[in-house]
Amino acid sequence: MFFNEKKFICMDTTVTIKIVSQQKTNKIDQAIDEAAGFFYKIERTCSRFDPDSELMQLSRHAGKSVSVSPLLYQAVKFAVETARETGGAFDPSIGRSMERRGFDKNYLSGEKVRSTFADTERATYEDLSFDEENREILLKKPMVIDLSAVAKGMAIDVAAKAIRDEGFVNFIINAGGDIYAAGHNVREKPWKIGIRNPARRSEWIGSVRLSNAAICTSGDYERPSKVLPGENHLLDPHRNQSPENIASCSVIAPFAMLADAFSTASFIMGIDKGLKKMEEMNLDCVMITRSLDVRSTNKFKEKWSWND
Amino acid sequence: MSKLSPKWITLCTAAIGLAYTAGYVVTEPKAAAVSLATQSSVQSGVNGSQNQGTPNSQGNSGSQGNQSSQAPSNSQSGQSSQGSSQTQSQSGYKDGTYTGQGMNQIGSVAVSVTIKQGKIASVQITDCTTSYPQSAIDPLPAQVVSRQNANVDNVSGATESTNDFVTAVQQALSQAQA
Incomplete structure (x- = not known):
């Protein structure tokens, strides 16, 4: 051995x-x-601490259906299914709240993120909708998606x-x-x-x-x-x-x-x-x-x- | 493990399969290996030089000489006594029929595993949409039954299909675990 x-x-x-x-x-x-x-790839795609990540690009495009990679689609979908299962006890729409609670620093660059674009309305996981066929995600309200538990x-x-x-x-x-x-x-x-x-x-x-x-x-x-x-x-x-x-x-x-x-x-x-x-x-x-x-x-x- | 709903199995399997297919990134400055150790162990192991089919506790075929066929009792820590620590998974399958699925870029393999009296009684390939014909993996169900675990021989040239088959069987067995 x-x-x-x-x-x-x-x-x-x-x-x-x-x-x-x-x-x-x-x-x-x-x-x-x-x-x-694979760890690096998924981090890069799903990080809310990197303004250029695919996740943050999606987060910034509330109001229209965005075509995303299979990886991101599945990760967000999984998070929302978990939210549904738990009646919202788990909620991936809390990214901006997490920033405000001090979880806002990119550990690699040391830079802080401040996604004020998500401050206009209070969103929940129910404001996320999915188009399975075209692999698109729609954010009905501005939000920062948090995938840290996924x-x-x-x-x-x-x-x-x-x-x-x-x-x-x-x-x-x-x-x-x-x-x-x-x-x-x-x-x-x-x-x-x-x-x-x-x-x-x-x-x-x-x-x-x-x-x-x-x-x-x-x-x-x-x-x-x-x-x-x-x-x-x-x-x-x-x-x-x-x-x-x-x-x-x-x-x-x-x-x-x-x-x-x-x-x-x-x-x-x-x-x-x-x-x-x-x-x-x-x-x-x-x-x-x-x-x-x-x-x-x-x-x-x-x-x-x-x-x- | 008790039965997890098919919905969650499908969600996880799809996410993992698609993320895997998407590939990985090669370069990363932080990828420094902090430690690197290679050790030999004194364990001689009963099963010598089997290729990759090392005893996998999904239900290993008794290579540790554990004959118990009842659901093993609680909290055996097995710290010192050889062969006592294969926990519930050794033989504690619950009777019933369980399904599992494995997928790759080009398709998927679905199986149905039937447990009778705590043993793997039969395995059926219920769906095979890989680019290789199902006949490539036809011998595998019999191997699972005879070995009582998912450690089948690799089918040369149909590695993906074999892996999918193994994933599917493991998934089914994980549901069958008492």
Whole structure:
């Protein structure tokens, strides 16, 4: 058993890709580089911090149907479907609110974005409409689309597909705690994934064993607002504030994009509603409350070999 | 994993497939590899030098000698004891028929997988719209049944179709996981 690992910076986080293989081969490096290329491509297309990204070009063209790339179409479509599923608890139209809450800096250039064009009206996900046939998206009101809870998961899934297509079945992709684990680790065991203790961040509150599944965690400790004390990057669009009581929410799903979007969505929905929604969708979820109680969907602990 | 609705499977599969097809960017100054490690491990592994068909816990065919055919019990951490940590996915398939789909630039492969008594009883290719004839991947369903996992041999010249088939089977199996 050999493994090779690479780290790179993308989407304002460190991405680590590790491939385990029977043979030592240059193909591992090539596969990781290709996977990284997909991360960069998706970042470039879906970033709201880059005025030239395809996403921002679309955002600036409210009022008319815009033809977009398949990648962007699918990402926005997925975000809006998630919004519909959660009655707007998750809402991709909140980009401008996020800017105002201090999440406005391009981590690569250091430049701040200020999309005042979106200040005229209050928009929601219902102001986005899709023309499937012509692959066009219409913004009925000006808005900044925020795909930060979709793009990373999507990049992980596409990277995983690229690595699989190179013939590897045992690997792990970790993008700042959003993880897809395929096959087994170098000790031929399912990958062990720790879930951070929100109060003592160097410690785990528990761990799970994953194989061919993704886990993504939304934590209130991860990105505090520099503008609003006590607020963080998780915004409840209905109340225009960060949810209380819940410290972190992890979702396990067959796809990272599902785990990513729904860890954010169920965090915002809160403990009871969020867990209920996850049960309903047959996704697995564990939430840590601010008082460090562990709450999870039925059978979560047995299913994923929870170890605390 | 329990059954995820087909709607979400389709949304994810389409997004991933199309983003993959769109290709990637090659140059990126930040793409510096921070660390690069190659290690050999002491694990000898029972299954020697199989090509890419390494034991994949989608239901590996017992290469770790785990004979349990019941749904494995809870929270085995398997830290030290060899072969105890293949979690629920080893044999915990739920009976029923599950579908999955894999796609690429030129088409897609859809399958239907039937689980009986926790085992993969049959696999059918329900749709094949790739540029290769379906006959290229006709032998694959039998391999899945005999190996009880999605690790089929690559079909030379029809890699895409094979990958799609594997993706489709994995997707079906992920729904079948108890």
